[in-house]
């Protein structure tokens with residue numbers, strides 16, 4: 001299904017509609033700019049209806065506790081106040097201003113403007129991501145072309161249509177296509193209509209997008225990241241046990257699927273015996289957290305079991321690294337590895353434990369600089385500041401408590417930048 | 432493969448006394464695989480199963496999930512036919528069959544279909560609800576090849592979908608012509624195919640107000656993947672009614688069977704619509720958390736075991752299905768073996784992850 005000018009069309013009409021869009025874009029660009037207030041109002045109405053339960057039938061595909069979490073997040077994050085705050089945090093002063101007078105030069109008016117046309121390629125890796133990405137594009141006044149992920153179950157389209165229902169003036173700015181990922185022609189055409197391409201996905205996906213983008217198009221990448229937790233002198237740090245429990249809960253609830261999820265626990269040591277001792281200590285903590293978080297839904301449990309088992313067999317085939325030293329618990333495992341590389345774990349509560357003495361942190365983080373994002377930290381209080389500083393100097397973006405590795409902090413950036421800022425440009429007009 | 436030959440030559444396809452022979456045939460198959468398939472050997476060693484000595488019961492045989500087969504192509508020696516499963520996300524598994532496997536499958540098909548009165552000495556006319564095998568469609572060829580294993584005594588075969596320059600098109604007119612001709616003849620007609628295609632034909636006939644009185648002994652045989660099987664279960668009543676209305680075929684002459692590319696064993700429903708486990712296979716239902724066997728009457732992952740094939744390690748596989756094994760001893764049909772009920776499927780395996788990077792978009796595409 002395609003959403004175009006507020007109306008839905010069959011997927012087969014894509015070519016015709018893209019040609020029509022090419023005619024429409026200059027007309028819309030010449031109109032008065034879309035105000036963020038319109039978008040904020042539509043999102044606020046969506047939030048109110050969501051909390052009233054108006055979309056409950058759309059959310060039946062999610063487990064009940066997930067729906068609760070989503071609603072709590074929506075209540076806080078989709079509110080007018082929060083969105084206004086987001087605008088200020090991410091864009092700073094969007095009002096125009098005039099530069100100071102310097103002799104011999106003209107003064108200029110400075111202001112932020114939308115990039116123009118944004119093409120969003122949202123991977124299906126997070127629920128609501130396509131709609132969220134689009135909303136950010138709207139808040140910055142851009143015309144948005146959205147390619148839905150192939151796994152999208154119709155939820156994104158429903159939510160977006162709701163926004164248009166609340167504020168029909170949004171329809172000029174929203175074009176949603178369910179193009180197949182293999183339809184290179186179609187995606188290239190969409191890219192050619194755009195000023196910038198916002199792409200969420202793996203290194204491979206980003207590489208492919210770079211390949212199909214016109215040379216002049218700005219590519220806004222939200223790439224794949226790997227999280228880890230650093231443990232230094234757990235014997236000396238206050239309430240280390242509670243922090244490890246927090247880490248275990250984080251692993252159990254995110255199943256290590258998020259960019260910010262903990263894939264590896266690094267131990268500040270060179271001694272493999274310490275690494276092993278830690279693994280043995282952590283396994284029962286992880287097992288308790290995993291069992292406490294076990295879903296009742298047999299289809300999901302069975303799926304997770306199958307995925308873990310398949311992953312395990314692949315390691316025997318040598319397609320995944322062979323790990324000889326695995327401590328297996330019910331529904332989870334702790335994998336001991338001798339190297340220090342930052343890498344993806346088998347996920348689904350199978351965490352890697354490696355050694356990383358403090359002196360090697362710089363070397364390891366530099367080697368993995370493209371994939372750095374979040375680090376949890378367990379250490380004595382007196383070391384906290386110095387290790388945090390070292391992490392951010394070496395490229396990390398977030399340093400958090402272990403339990404909060406995937407938490408959302410209002411005001412936070414995304415991968416080192418504010419999304420809204422990336423969707424705008426600064427213009428100068430001579431006074 | 433002496434034991435396989437013996438097992439697949441069993442006179443009674445539901446003989447419950449052959450458990451020891453079944454286990455021994457599995458061990459024989461295991462010995463072949465571990466010596467001829469390096470990947471299989473690696474997996475067995477990883478799972479700490481080093482020889483058939485380590486296999487005390489069928490549940491000890493290393494299990495290969497179809498999920499893995501879709502990601503990894505196992506090879507184990509020479510083969511004659513390669514079948515490809517249809518995958519939902521474009522991933523497919525390849526299963527290769529050697530001559531002995533095909534021969535065993537044929538013997539099995541004859542025994543089972545004879546048992547259920549599908550195959551008689553009387554020659555039949557076949558209408559196949561599917562594709563005519565065509566080089567461009569490997570999946571279809573596999574399915575059709577599977578079906579045709581018991582097409583031996585056919586007078587004629589007609590395929591409802593024909594390959595044209597614009598892809599597959601229903602060849603409706605020629606089916607109607609054929610039905611008009613068959614109605615007057617003596618030979619029973621056999622409709623074979625997947626429930627959806629068959630349903631499609633019935634609906635077309637109904638829409639055009641056409642109905643036929645086919646010769647006595649005519650049957651509708653429904654096969655297909657497990658998935659199709661349970662998804663369409665709700666429509667069964669309508670299906671039976673349409674069969675009666677358009678072709679004058681009664682419910683008892685509608686026989687269902689199913690299998691999977693990764694487990695090409697023929698399961699056929701008895702008069703009470705139960706899919707009893709034949710002598711050629713065993714089913715173990717496993718705990719969705721631990722994969723331990725959980726016995727009968729409980730829902731779990733479905734582990735299918737059969738020593739049919741040498742050329743691919745499909746001795747013990749695990750599908751994405753959730754099922755229950757029921758005690759069949761009291762089924763009035765007389766077959767004593769347990770029967771399988773498929774109750775659902777595991778959640779989709781396109782797990783949402785951004786840590787691994789969603790391979791969802793532009794996967795493998797070179798631009």
Ligand SMILES: [Zn+2]
Pocket residue numbers: 701702703705707762763764765766
């Ligand atoms: Zn029965």
